[in-house]
Amino acid sequence: MARILVVHPEDGPRAFLEARAGRHHDALAVRDVAAAVKSLTKYRPELIIAHASAKRPEALDLLKQLKREGAAVPVIVIAETSGLPVQPSAMKLGAADFVEYPVEQETLDKAISNALLKDKDAHGRIPPICDEEAAANLSELETSLNKRMQCFAGKNQVF
Numbered sequence: 001m002a003r004i005l006v007v008h009p010e011d012g013p014r015a016f017l018e019a020r021a022g023r024h025h026d027a028l029a030v031r032d033v034a035a036a037v038k039s040l041t042k043y044r045p046e047l048i049i050a051h052a053s054a055k056r057p058e059a060l061d062l063l064k065q066l067k068r069e070g071a072a073v074p075v076i077v078i079a080e081t082s083g084l085p086v087q088p089s090a091m092k093l094g095a096a097d098f099v100e101y102p103v104e105q106e107t108l109d110k111a112i113s114n115a116l117l118k119d120k121d122a123h124g125r126i127p128p129i130c131d132e133e134a135a136a137n138l139s140e141l142e143t144s145l146n147k148r149m150q151c152f153a154g155k156n157q158v159f
Contacts, residue, residue, distance in 0.1 A: 001024065001025050001026055002025045002026070002046040002047055002112070002116055003025070003026045003027075003028070003043060003044060003045045003046050003047075004021045004022075004025045004026065004027045004028070004045060004046070004047045004048070004049060004112065005027075005028055005029075005030065005036060005039055005040075005043060005045035005047070005048045005049070006018045006021055006027055006028070006029040006030070006048075006049045006050075007029075007030055007031075007032070007033065007035075007036045007048060007049070007050040007051065007058060007059070007062060008029065008031070008050075008051040009031055009032060009051065009056060009058060010051075013051065014029045014030075014031070015029065017029065017049055017051075017078070017103070017108075020103065020105060020108050021049060021108065021112065023105070024109065024112075025047075025112065028043050028045070032058065033058055033061045033062045033065060036048065036050070036062055037062075037065055037069075040069075040071060040073070045073055046073070046074075046116060047073065047074050047075075047076065047096075047112060047115055047116055048062065048066075048073055048074070048075045048076070049075075049076045049078060049112075050062050050063075050075055050076070050077055050078070051077075051078055051079065052077050052078070052079045052086045052090060053079055053080060053086065054085055054086060057086055057089075059075065059077045059078075059079075059086070059090060059095070060086065060089055060090060060093060062075065063075055063077075063090065063093035063094055063095060064093060066094075067093065067094060074096035074115040074116070074118065075094070075095050075096055076095070076096055076097045076098075076099060076111050076112065076115055077090040077095045077097070077098050077099070078098075078099045078100075078101065078103060079098070079099075079100060079101065080100070080101045081100060081101075096114070096115035096118060097111045097114060097115055099111050
């Protein structure tokens, strides 16, 4: 169970997101970026869910603040369809994911899981490799071993 900080300026959506995130995790909701920055040291969230829109780009301000302070907390940005112009900026500033309203429980759970997994992978765990990477690594290993083998009867046959 992870600690998740929800940042949203409006009471209703903030409570909604806190309840959604709180179904599987420990969630705390705050109103603005200043409260979120204060909560970083007290609450020590493992993930932040922040609201952004074209009129209110709080999530972008939060991402900039986190970058300045060197805080390595993944941030999921949630926005209405009208907030889509914010998406490229949010991703450039290091957002872990971008989710559109209305947010289904399954979509939010998946975004949270992916962000937490990416964060753990970035902090020392070895990420799983895909089949192509495994085949390429095996091919390199075979080539290296073939070069070192002493072949008596023919290519790649060791007696």
